Amino acid sequence: MVSITAATVTDLRFPTSRTLDGSDAMNPDPDYSAAYLELSTSEPGLTGCGFVFTIGRGNDIQAAAVEVVADRLVGRELDGLLENPSAVNRELNWDSQLRWLGPDKGVMHMAVGAAMNAVWDLRCKREGRPLWSTLSHLEPAEVVALVDWTYLSDFLDPAQAREILEERRSERDSRIADLRRDGLAAYTTSPGWLGYSDDKLERLCRQALDDGFNTIKLKVGADLDNDCRRLGIARTAIGPDTALAIDANQRWSVPDAIAAIGRFAEFNLRWVEEPTHPDDVVGHATIAKAVHPVPIATGEHLANPTLAKQLLQLGGAQILQIDATRVGGVHDLVAMILLAARAGVDVIPHAGGVGLCEAVQHFAFFNAISVAADPSQLALEYVDHLHEHLDQPVEVTSGRYRLPTQPGAGTAFRPGTAAAFAYPCGTEWGT
């Protein structure tokens, strides 16, 4: 009988603030970090991995929270956990004392996400499948049973969710074949970080075209005139046929967002991302209505499916940008993908940081295979940073993500990473 023998949490930090990679209007100097969980088992070589992405300070608090949650799994028998992950999900989310610290949001909820993603990493490794494949091969009723419907059923109930999944069921194998051949469109944020010079912006825009990307995203929100100038540089560099999106990283009030987006009309924007506070679902709806038909996108800071439900109920987003480590893991992400389908909204996940591309691609592929009405409309963010630290780096060629083939959830870091980047004693940080 295999059991979980230990939960090891490492505070990994990468000194990205030294080069201004990842700088935007809200996050001028991030050190991309991961509160990284490894669940060891009594089966030789079998480890389940999960993490929470953060941007530096506080990663120690996040790591401590992951430890408190994951410690509940130590000593547990593996078959029991993997047979009914929804019971584990409910146990971790509804701990009567820890729930007070959220509920369902912030440090404690993201800690549950790391633990649940590690449980699914174990399940996939045992089955010998990548996570997208495990999820796509569940029966519709099994997918529905993953979701905690307590606070969602007024917008989407289990029967309606099952109907959506049943409708796609017959296309599964052909969609997998298409995606195996063509991959899934990536879009790139690499040229658009706020700390880059105009020359670097222009050069990286051209580079992105050469690399096969058909959508480029720029960070905006610190200064409107500067934003317009940079958008002009980018639009000139990429021409009229490549899509151009912007990301304001929550810097605007509702009226400021409406005014700013109005000023950007000439740039024909594919979407405007995080115009205001991520909790402000009503504000997003007001903005979306005012700037129609410019699509509003948000989601990387949406703390839970209950907030996603409302955003979609009110028409506050036309694109939902799920993030692999912001919410409570696999079960929450499946819920959000189903909610988006109910609303007729495309899921274009947030990625970048460190490890986020590797983790979230599985949900993008699952959506494209089992849930989305039209997979040709889908895409997935790509930033070419730090992939070398992951055990199974993403494969992005000709501007498209390739279908992962290795077993697991894509959440494992390379064994050597901790020696260099563990904080504060790794060789990159230590004295």
Add this chain to the structure above:
Amino acid sequence: MVSITAATVTDLRFPTSRTLDGSDAMNPDPDYSAAYLELSTSEPGLTGCGFVFTIGRGNDIQAAAVEVVADRLVGRELDGLLENPSAVNRELNWDSQLRWLGPDKGVMHMAVGAAMNAVWDLRCKREGRPLWSTLSHLEPAEVVALVDWTYLSDFLDPAQAREILEERRSERDSRIADLRRDGLAAYTTSPGWLGYSDDKLERLCRQALDDGFNTIKLKVGADLDNDCRRLGIARTAIGPDTALAIDANQRWSVPDAIAAIGRFAEFNLRWVEEPTHPDDVVGHATIAKAVHPVPIATGEHLANPTLAKQLLQLGGAQILQIDATRVGGVHDLVAMILLAARAGVDVIPHAGGVGLCEAVQHFAFFNAISVAADPSQLALEYVDHLHEHLDQPVEVTSGRYRLPTQPGAGTAFRPGTAAAFAYPCGTEWGT
């Protein structure tokens, strides 16, 4: 020159789960706890206190988060901090790396609240005033300047907020005199905990009447038939003229809440508290509309003013129950009080736990003096638990809170408390 010399954080836990005090449908076995911050200064005898209330497990994570935030204040010169607390508030809330862990919610945001409340405790002790008095004696423009308006101005802008405060300005001294004489109505939850027997419920209801309370609240939400039976016992015990409220502690979905509240019609409820998930502002609005004219109350788990704004915009609550330690401290609480005034919604704060009555009464009195249109409608929760551990226990007589007279924010625990209740080494916990 006085400076802050140390930030000491203590994990205080009270073993309330042993007696089922505080048991409800969501929280069956809380150990009331506080992540308790003391800011020492170079002025002999001057210490600023703040805390986050939690219900047990995870209080260590909360304490670690308070430490990360409060450490930023150590070494700082006191006059500078106290002269412009809004700058401190902004600095702590907008830390570009820590903000990722929220934003503005959960463990990290409550940690900011403890730090800001400790700063205000210092300010009040230096001025020799209780917090309600410090706040009530600010000019309208100074109160408005406390609030971070970034995400609020589409519902209430600074000019409108100032107008509300100017309107009340002339009544200030007479309102203070009235409140000094009569106090502020308390309501009691003491009889209604879910773990109590029917006999105890009935006995405590009668006791509450004898003690002068005119509103009693029962916990519901675990089982509808049981709820109806207990409501019947309570209504019989208190008669038709005492107000009866219920608290479902988030146990219902939106449709379940509407159905349950329909079944309770015969009990003439003063309000229904936390019918569903606290983040579901749209759901609250749906419920409020369906059960009109039964008032919906919520707020103790509202993570920030941005969520409160939406709840009020949509008419999702007719009573706003602010909590002293759920949000980012004084500045957020002042914002929420002003938002409620804009919406014409009464503020009836959440209290109980440990220390919450002592801390939140200052905001209830500030609201009654400087903001509310009709202070006679206001009240404040009261639970007769654990007050002996606070440095300045509340004074509640004849069912009314008495105006605090001691300098400070009411956030200091007694010096002896830590020796017994520090976790895990205090004498109540240690082996």
